[in-house]
Amino acid sequence: MDYKWIQSFIVAAKYCNFRLAAEKLHLSQPSITVHIHQLEQFLNVKLFKREKNRVQLTEAGQLFLIEAQQIIHQWEKSFERFQLATKGIEEKLVIAMTPLMVETILPHVIYQFINENPSIEISILVEDSAKIEDLINSDKAQIGISLFPTRYRHWRQELLVESPLELVIPLDAFDDETGAYIDYEELFQTYTLFTHHHPTIWGDLLHKIQEKYVVTKQVSISQSYVVKRLIKDGLGISFLPRMIVRRERMEGRFNIVPFDEIALPGVPVYLFYKESVQVPEKLLSLFQTRDYL
Numbered sequence: 665m666d667y668k669w670i671q672s673f674i675v676a677a678k679y680c681n682f683r684l685a686a687e688k689l690h691l692s693q694p695s696i697t698v699h700i701h702q703l704e705q706f707l708n709v710k711l712f713k714r715e716k717n718r719v720q721l722t723e724a725g726q727l728f729l730i731e732a733q734q735i736i737h738q739w740e741k742s743f744e745r746f747q748l749a750t751k752g753i754e755e756k757l758v759i760a761m762t763p764l765m766v767e768t769i770l771p772h773v774i775y776q777f778i779n780e781n782p783s784i785e786i787s788i789l790v791e792d793s794a795k796i797e798d799l800i801n802s803d804k805a806q807i808g809i810s811l812f813p814t815r816y817r818h819w820r821q822e823l824l825v826e827s828p829l830e831l832v833i834p835l836d837a838f839d840d841e842t843g844a845y846i847d848y849e850e851l852f853q854t855y856t857l858f859t860h861h862h863p864t865i866w867g868d869l870l871h872k873i874q875e876k877y878v879v880t881k882q883v884s885i886s887q888s889y890v891v892k893r894l895i896k897d898g899l900g901i902s903f904l905p906r907m908i909v910r911r912e913r914m915e916g917r918f919n920i921v922p923f924d925e926i927a928l929p930g931v932p933v934y935l936f937y938k939e940s941v942q943v944p945e946k947l948l949s950l951f952q953t954r955d956y957l
Contacts, residue, residue, distance in 0.1 A: 672699035760805035856900035
C-alpha cells in the first residue's frame with residue numbers, strides 16, 4: 665500500500681470530487697483515479713460510488729477513511745521522529761500556553777530546561793485558553809497551560825499556580841512614600857478601568873465593583889500585556905494577577921496599592937496533558953517548584 669494512494673483517497677473523500685482532489689495535491693485527475701483504483705484493488709473493496717460528476721464514499725470507504733487518517737498521522741509522526749533523531753534530538757514537545765503566562769517567569773523556566781536538556785526540542789505555542797484543550801486533543805501540542813481546567817477526566821492535570829489579584833494604578837495616582845489615604849471612589853471616577861483581560865473573573869468582579877463605586881469609564885481589553893502598558897502610560901487602572909506584575913513591581917514602573925474593600929478572586933492556572941504523553945520529570949519538577957508570585 666503506497667503513501668500516495670492513501671493521501672489521494674483522503675483528499676478525494678474530503679471533497680467528493682477527483683478533480684478538486686487533483687488540484688489540491690497538484691496532480692492530474694487521471695493520477696488520482698489510478699491511485700484510488702490501486703488502493704481499491706489492494707483492499708479488495710469499493711471505496712467510492714460514482715454518480716455522474718460526483719463520487720460518494722461507500723460504507724467500506726467510510727470505515728477505511730478513519731483508518732487512513734490514522735495511518736497518515738502515524739506516518740508523519742514516524743518521519744518527524746526520524747528527522748529529529750538525525751539531529752541528535754530524542755524528543756519534541758509543543759507547549760500550548762495562555763498569553764497571560766508569557767508575562768510571568770514561566771518562559772524563563774522553559775528556557776532553563778532547554779539549556780539543560782539539549783536533546784529535547786521544545787516549542788511554545790501561545791494561544792487563548794479556550795483553544796488549548798483542543799490543541800492537546802488533536803495532538804498539535806503535548807502540554808497545555810491554561811486558565812481553564814480540562815474537561816477530560818482521564819487526562820493528567822494539576823493546579824500550577826493560583827495568583828491573587830492586585831489593584832495596579834499609574835505612578836502619579838498615589839505617592840506611596842507619603843502614606844496618604846487612598847480614595848478608591850476618586851480612583852474609579854478619575855481613571856478608566858480596564859476590564860475583561862481574563863476570561864473567567866471579570867463578570868462577577870465588575871458587578872461587585874459597580875455595586876460599591878461609581879465607575880466613570882471602563883474599557884474591555886482582551887490581553888493583560890496591553891493593560892500593563894496602558895497603566896504605565898498613566899491611562900487607567902485595573903486589577904491584575906500578582907504573578908504578571910512581578911518585574912514591574914521590582915522596577916517601580918507603576919503603583920500596586922492595597923485593596924480589601926471587596927473579596928478579590930484568585931486567578932488559577934492549570935497544567936494538563938494526556939496520560940499517553942511522556943512529559944520529562946525534570947520539566948514537571950521545574951514547573952511545580954518555581955515561585956511564580
